[in-house]
Amino acid sequence: MAECDRKTEIQAFDDTKTGVKAFIEAGVQKIPRIFINEQYILEKNTTSACRFELSIPMIDLECLINNPTTRNRCEIIDNIKEACQEWGFFQIVNHGISQSVMNKVLEGVRQFHELENDLKKQYYSRDFKKKVLYNSNFDLYQAPSANWRDTLYLIMGPETPEPEELPEICRDIMMEYSKQVKKLGLILFELLSEALGLNPNHLKDMDCAEGLYVTAHYYPACPEPDLTLGLTNHTDSGFLTLLLQDQIGGLQVLHKDLWVDVPSLPGALIVNIGDLMEIITNAKFKSVYHRVLAKNVGPRISLAFFMRPHLQESSKSRLYGPIKELLSEENPAIYREVTGEEVVALHGGSPMLEDGQIEQNDCSEEIRKSISYRQKLMGKTKGKEPIRFKTDGLENHDKIDELWSLNEHQEMVSNFKASEHKFTSVITWVRIPELAVELYQPKIIYSVAKCLGIPIKIDQATFWASRGKFARRVGHKKNGCALVVNIEECSSSEKKEGDVSDGTGGVSTPETTSEQEQVSGQTGARDFFFASNLSSNLKYGEPRIMETQRCGRGGDKASDLSVGEMSHCLVGVNRDRHFKLEARLSSDEMVRQETVARGLVNLVMSRGRGWSINSLVDNPEVISSFRPISFCNVAYKIVTKTITSWLRPMMKDTVSPFQNSFISGRGTRMITFSSSKSLSVLFGGYMIEEAITEGKWNPVAMCRGGPKLSHLFFADDLILTATVSFSNAWAIKDTLDKFCYLSGLKVNLNNRSGRDIGATTATSARRPRYHRSSRDIAAPHPPHNYPRVSLERWNRDGRSCSDAAAIAPRLRTMIGGLQVYRDNQWIDIQPLAGSFVVNIGELLQVHAQKQFNFTDSLSFHLSIYS
Ligand SMILES: O=C(O)CCC(=O)C(=O)O
Numbered sequence: 105m106a107e108c109d110r111k112t113e114i115q116a117f118d119d120t121k122t123g124v125k126a127f128i129e130a131g132v133q134k135i136p137r138i139f140i141n142e143q144y145i146l147e148k149n150t151t152s153a154c155r156f157e158l159s160i161p162m163i164d165l166e167c168l169i170n171n172p173t174t175r176n177r178c179e180i181i182d183n184i185k186e187a188c189q190e191w192g193f194f195q196i197v198n199h200g201i202s203q204s205v206m207n208k209v210l211e212g213v214r215q216f217h218e219l220e221n222d223l224k225k226q227y228y229s230r231d232f233k234k235k236v237l238y239n240s241n242f243d244l245y246q247a248p249s250a251n252w253r254d255t256l257y258l259i260m261g262p263e264t265p266e267p268e269e270l271p272e273i274c275r276d277i278m279m280e281y282s283k284q285v286k287k288l289g290l291i292l293f294e295l296l297s298e299a300l301g302l303n304p305n306h307l308k309d310m311d312c313a314e315g316l317y318v319t320a321h322y323y324p325a326c327p328e329p330d331l332t333l334g335l336t337n338h339t340d341s342g343f344l345t346l347l348l349q350d351q352i353g354g355l356q357v358l359h360k361d362l363w364v365d366v367p368s369l370p371g372a373l374i375v376n377i378g379d380l381m382e383i384i385t386n387a388k389f390k391s392v393y394h395r396v397l398a399k400n401v402g403p404r405i406s407l408a409f410f411m412r413p414h415l416q417e418s419s420k421s422r423l424y425g426p427i428k429e430l431l432s433e434e435n436p437a438i439y440r441e442v443t444g445e446e447v448v449a450l451h452g453g454s455p456m457l458e459d460g461q462i463e464q465n466d467c468s469e470e471i472r473k474s475i476s477y478r479q480k481l482m483g484k485t486k487g488k489e490p491i492r493f494k495t496d497g498l499e500n501h502d503k504i505d506e507l508w509s510l511n512e513h514q515e516m517v518s519n520f521k522a523s524e525h526k527f528t529s530v531i532t533w534v535r536i537p538e539l540a541v542e543l544y545q546p547k548i549i550y551s552v553a554k555c556l557g558i559p560i561k562i563d564q565a566t567f568w569a570s571r572g573k574f575a576r577r578v579g580h581k582k583n584g585c586a587l588v589v590n591i592e593e594c595s596s597s598e599k600k601e602g603d604v605s606d607g608t609g610g611v612s613t614p615e616t617t618s619e620q621e622q623v624s625g626q627t628g629a630r631d632f633f634f635a636s637n638l639s640s641n642l643k644y645g646e647p648r649i650m651e652t653q654r655c656g657r658g659g660d661k662a663s664d665l666s667v668g669e670m671s672h673c674l675v676g677v678n679r680d681r682h683f684k685l686e687a688r689l690s691s692d693e694m695v696r697q698e699t700v701a702r703g704l705v706n707l708v709m710s711r712g713r714g715w716s717i718n719s720l721v722d723n724p725e726v727i728s729s730f731r732p733i734s735f736c737n738v739a740y741k742i743v744t745k746t747i748t749s750w751l752r753p754m755m756k757d758t759v760s761p762f763q764n765s766f767i768s769g770r771g772t773r774m775i776t777f778s779s780s781k782s783l784s785v786l787f788g789g790y791m792i793e794e795a796i797t798e799g800k801w802n803p804v805a806m807c808r809g810g811p812k813l814s815h816l817f818f819a820d821d822l823i824l825t826a827t828v829s830f831s832n833a834w835a836i837k838d839t840l841d842k843f844c845y846l847s848g849l850k851v852n853l854n855n856r857s858g859r860d861i862g863a864t865t866a867t868s869a870r871r872p873r874y875h876r877s878s879r880d881i882a883a884p885h886p887p888h889n890y891p892r893v894s895l896e897r898w899n900r901d902g903r904s905c906s907d908a909a910a911i912a913p914r915l916r917t918m919i920g921g922l923q924v925y926r927d928n929q930w931i932d933i934q935p936l937a938g939s940f941v942v943n944i945g946e947l948l949q950v951h952a953q954k955q956f957n958f959t960d961s962l963s964f965h966l967s968i969y970s
Pocket residue numbers: 319321335340347349355394395396406407408456457
C-alpha cells in the first residue's frame with residue numbers, strides 16, 4: 105500500500121469521527137487496508153501453538169476481608185509476589201467490588217460507544233490534555249497498522265472530574281466504579297509493598313496511586329479477525345493497571361515467549377504491573393507485553409484503570425528510580441531515575457499505551473525500538489560523544505542502515521575506521537556460544553554479557569530462542585574494558601580429537617567456530633561426541649584476558665579493528681568468574697544459581713565443540729547437570745539400534761553390518777515399553793502427522809490413488825518423503841530449528857539433503873536435483889516462538905530433579921557396549937558415570953523432544969539384558 109494512499113485513508117477514517125464501530129454498522133465484510141497487520145499475520149502463521157495449559161495466576165482476596173489473619177495475609181502476599189515476578193499479571197476475585205457495579209460500568213461503556221454518532225462525535229479528539237475524549241486508535245497516524253478498537257479516555261484522578269464533564273450516559277456509574285477501584289488499588293499497593301519486603305505504606309507514600317487514568321475500550325466484532333488485532337502488543341506505562349473485561353475474551357499475555365489467553369472469569373479483575381513499577385522495583389516485578397485479539401463476535405468491552413504518577417506541573421519533575429531498599433551490591437540499579445512524564449512520553453502518542461509492536465523479523469528494528477524506549481531508561485552514563493559501531497556484512501539482520509540514537513545526547517555512527525577516529529565507547533555484539541537451552545533467559549544472558557559494558561538488548565533471534573548456536577546481545581562498551589573478558593579454553597597442547605576449537609590457541613571467532621563445526625560434520629562422525637573425551641580431556645587453562653588487538657581473525661590490521669572484533673565478542677567464563685556472576689544474582693534468584701553455575705560450566709566446556717553431550721558432574725543429581733536431549737535421545741538410540749539388530753537377519757542386504765553399533769554378544773535382547781504413548785512419540789511420526797494436518801507437509805502418493813507416504817524408517821535413519829515444495833522445505837527447516845533450540849545442539853544442515861525423485865525415473869535421471877540444504881532456503885518467516893515451558897519446568901521442578909538422578913544410572917548401564925565409527929575405526933564408548941552419548945539429526949527426535957516431559961519419560965521402562 106503506497107504511503108500516500110495509506111495517509112489519505114487514515115485521514116479519511118479519522119475524519120468520519122465514527123470509529124471502527126461504523127464499519128460494522130455499514131456491514132463491511134472486508135477490513136480496510138489500514139487495519140491489516142502484516143506483522144501479526146506473519147507471527148500467527150509461523151508461531152507454534154501453545155500446547156501447555158497455562159494461565160495467569162488467580163488470587164482470592166476473600167480472607168483478606170472476612171478472615172484477615174496474619175497467616176492468610178502472608179499467603180496472599182506470597183502469591184502476589186510470585187505472580188508479579190513470574191507473570192506481571194494476575195486475576196483477583198472477592199476483591200470487594202460487586203458484580204453488579206462491574207456489570208453496570210461495562211454496560212455504561214457500551215452505551216457510550218453506542219450513542220448516536222452526533223452525540224458521540226462531540227467527544228472525538230486527539231488532544232490528550234483533555235479530561236474526557238474519545239477516538240479510534242490513539243496512535244492512528246504513527247502505528248504501522250490500525251487496531252480494531254474505539255476508546256473513551258478519562259482522567260479520573262488525582263482530582264475527580266466534575267460530574268458534568270463526564271458523558272451523561274455513564275457518568276454516575278463511572279464515578280462510583282472509580283471510587284471503588286481507587287480504594288482497591290490502595291489495598292493492592294499495600295500488599296505489593298509487603299511483597300517487596302517494604303513497609304505497607306511505601307508505594308502509597310511514593311504517590312503511586314495518585315493519578316488515575318482510564319481507557320474504556322469497545323472492540324466491535326471483526327469480519328476478518330485473522331488479519332488484525334484489537335490492541336497491539338504493548339506494555340502499560342504506569343505503576344499498576346486494574347482491568348475489567350467482559351465475557352468475550354481475547355486478551356493475551358506474553359509469558360516466556362508464549363501468548364497466553366487471559367480467560368474471562370466472572371467477578372474477576374485483572375491486575376498487571378506497569379513499566380514504572382518495573383523501574384522502581386528494579387525489575388523485580390515485571391511489566392509484560394499483552395495484546396487483544398480481534399474476534400468475529402462482539403462488541404467486547406473492557407475498562408482499564410491505570411494507577412500512575414500525577415503528571416501536572418507541580419509533580420512533573422518528580423523522579424522515580426529503583427527503590428533504594430531493594431538495591432544491594434549484588435543487585436545494583438539497572439534503571440536510571442526517570443520522571444513519570446518521561447516514561448509516558450516514551451510510550452508514544454498515548455498517555456498510557458503502546459511502546460510499539462515487537463518486530464520479530466527485524467532485529468535492528470527491535471533494537472532501535474528498545475533503544476528508543478526501555479533502554480533509554482537504562483544505563484546511567486550519558487555522554488555527548490557519538491557511539492560508533494560497525495555493521496557486520498556477514499549477517500543481514502545486523503545491518504543498520506540509519507542512525508541510531510541511544511539517548512538524546514548520543515547518536516550512533518556506523519561503519520567507521522578505528523584508525524580514523526578517536527572514540528571512547530563502541531556498540532558491541534556479544535555472542536555466548538553453545539549456551540545451554542535452559543539458560544536462554546535474558547537475566548542470565550545479561551549477567552554474562554555485563555562483563556563487557558552496559559547491556560542494551562538481547563537480539564530478537566536470541567529472545568525467541570531460535571538461535572541454536574549462540575545467544576547474542578548488543579551492548580554499549582566503554583573503550584578500555586577488554587574486548588574479550590576471561591576467555592577460557594583448553595590450551596592447544598591439551599586438545600584432543602573431537603575438539604573443534606580454533607587450533608590457534610587464541611580465541612575463535614564465531615565464524616571460525618561454525619566453519620569448523622561444519623568441517624567436523626563432514627568427517628562422518630559428526631553425530632558423535634564422547635562424554636568421556638569431554639570430561640577427561642578438557643582441562644581448564646588459566647583464564648586469559650585478551651587484548652583488543654590480539655583478538656579476532658588473523659589478517660586484520662591491528663590498528664583497524666575487524667568486524668569480528670568490533671561487532672562480536674565471545675564471552676567465556678572461568679570457574680572464579682562464574683561464581684562472581686552468581687554473586688551478582690539477587691538473593692531471590694537462589695534457585696537459579698545452581699543452574700547458572702552448572703550451565704556456565706557447560707558453556708565453557710562445550711564452546712566451539714559442535715555437538716556435545718555431557719553431564720557436568722560425576723554424579724549428576726539435578727536436571728541442569730544434563731542436557732535435555734540426552735534423555736529422549738538415548739532411549740531413541742537404543743530402540744533404533746535394537747530394532748536394527750532384529751531386522752538384520754531378515755534384511756541382510758539392506759542393513760549393513762555397521763548399522764547396529766552394539767557389540768555382538770553384548771547386544772540388546774529385549775525392549776519393553778510400558779506406555780504406548782512413548783512408542784507413538786518415538787515412532788509415530790507425531791511431528792509429521794501434525795505437519796500434515798496443518799498443511800505444512802504434503803506427503804507423496806507412491807501410485808495413483810495409493811496411500812500417501814510421509815516417512816520411512818530405515819535402520820536407524822529417518823527418510824522423509826514429500827513433494828518438492830517450499831512449504832515442505834520450510835517444514836524441515838522449522839523442525840530442525842526447533843530441534844536446535846530445544847536441544848541446544850546444532851544440526852549440520854550441509855549433511856542433510858533432499859532429492860527430487862521426480863515423476864519418472866527418466867525425468868529424475870535427467871534432472872537429478874540434489875536439493876540445496878534446507879539452510880539455503882531463505883526463511884519466509886521470522887523465527888518461531890517455541891514453547892520453552894517444559895524445559896524451564898525441568899529446572900524448577902524438584903520432582904523432575906530427583907527423577908533425573910534416578911534415570912541417570914539406568915541409562916548409563918544401557919549405554920555400555922556402544923561403539924561409534926570415527927576416523928576409519930570403531931571406537932568403544934566407555935560407560936562413564938553419568939555420561940550419555942548423543943546422536944542428533946533425526947527429525948524423530950524433535951517431536952519426541954517437543955512432547956517430552958518428565959512424567960512421560962518415566963513411562964519409558966526400557967529393560968535391556970546383556
Ligand atoms: O482490553 C483489554 O483487555 C486490555 C486493555 C489494555 O491492555 C490497555 O488499555 O492497556
